[in-house]
Amino acid sequence: MRLGLLEADKLRPASFIVQQMECWILSVCRVCNDEDMTDYDQLLAASRLESDAYLGNIEFWKRAWKAVKEPCAQLPDLPYLSSIPARLAGCGAKNVLDLGCGGGWLSIYLARHNFSVTGVDVAEKALEFARQWSDREGLSVNFDLGDVTHLPYLPGSFDAVLANSMFDHLTKELAYTLVVRLKEILCPGGTLFACFDKVGGGPGEYCTLPDGTHGYADNTRRGMLLRYYSDTELMDLFSCWTIIECSTLESGSRILWARS
Numbered sequence: 626m627r628l629g630l631l632e633a634d635k636l637r638p639a640s641f642i643v644q645q646m647e648c649w650i651l652s653v654c655r656v657c658n659d660e661d662m663t664d665y666d667q668l669l670a671a672s673r674l675e676s677d678a679y680l681g682n683i684e685f686w687k688r689a690w691k692a693v694k695e696p697c698a699q700l701p702d703l704p705y706l707s708s709i710p711a712r713l714a715g716c717g718a719k720n721v722l723d724l725g726c727g728g729g730w731l732s733i734y735l736a737r738h739n740f741s742v743t744g745v746d747v748a749e750k751a752l753e754f755a756r757q758w759s760d761r762e763g764l765s766v767n768f769d770l771g772d773v774t775h776l777p778y779l780p781g782s783f784d785a786v787l788a789n790s791m792f793d794h795l796t797k798e799l800a801y802t803l804v805v806r807l808k809e810i811l812c813p814g815g816t817l818f819a820c821f822d823k824v825g826g827g828p829g830e831y832c833t834l835p836d837g838t839h840g841y842a843d844n845t846r847r848g849m850l851l852r853y854y855s856d857t858e859l860m861d862l863f864s865c866w867t868i869i870e871c872s873t874l875e876s877g878s879r880i881l882w883a884r885s
């Protein structure tokens with residue numbers, strides 16, 4: 626267990642940082658320091674940490690969206706955005722799933738381009754904003770409240786799935802589980818688009834989980850999981866997919882197109 630401290634926090638005593646941590650971090654820090662533990666105990670502790678961290682992340686997003694007073698109803702200025710509809714259409718996609726759709730901008734953008742869109746997010750408030758936006762535009766988008774790690778859709782439900790800044794907020798194990806599940810809910814040869822943000826480097830206090838994912842502990846991002854994937858890790862994560870493109874943008878974000 627490592628505590629990752631960024632520049633602004635290096636001057637603070639470690640005890641201060643530790644005090645800021647939630648119980649889920651503290652309990653495992655204690656467990657991991659126990660020299661009497663067997664490997665099995667340590668594995669159990671790690672999996673408990675993963676599941677507590679996972680729940681902490683969900684709570685973070687619900688809280689974060691609840692705090693939003695004025696929803697943003699504008700498309701972000703992303704260099705790859707305008708190419709998405711044409712690429713999806715080029716793959717013959719019609720039914721698309723927007724994972725972790727947030728306030729709905731990508732779902733709405735694709736609905737404007739006549740795709741049949743389902744957006745799924747764990748935060749009810751985000752979906753409320755997304756529905757209001759799509760209603761204002763007279764679009765028909767299906768926004769579902771749900772967890773991407775327990776997707777309820779039938780096999781072959783979608784031609785394409787999109788995950789913009791979504792995988793970054795899962796532990797490695799959950800990400801691996803998700804990519805397998807996505808292959809099931811996609812039709813054969815279905816398409817995946819994902820954007821992995823350039824994460825890390827900002828101010829904040831975090832704990833590094835055994836799999837390398839950061840669990841934030843500062844007031845603003847308490848509970849949020851953030852994981853950086855190296856290029857090699859990305860290739861490994863999608864090794865059972867056919868990768869069409871994996872490129873790095875000027876911003877450092879990476880985009881990936883793959884086929885199931």
Ligand SMILES: C[S@@+](CC[C@H](N)C(=O)[O-])C[C@H]1O[C@@H](n2cnc3c(N)ncnc32)[C@H](O)[C@@H]1O
Pocket residue numbers: 682683686687724725726727728745746747748751771772773774788789790791794
């Ligand atoms: C960084 S935001 C990205 C939102 C949107 N895709 C975008 O690009 O602006 C991550 C989104 O994923 C949602 N989210 C996080 N964990 C989730 C989970 N396990 N299941 C469903 N949604 C989740 C959050 O509520 C949030 O809206």
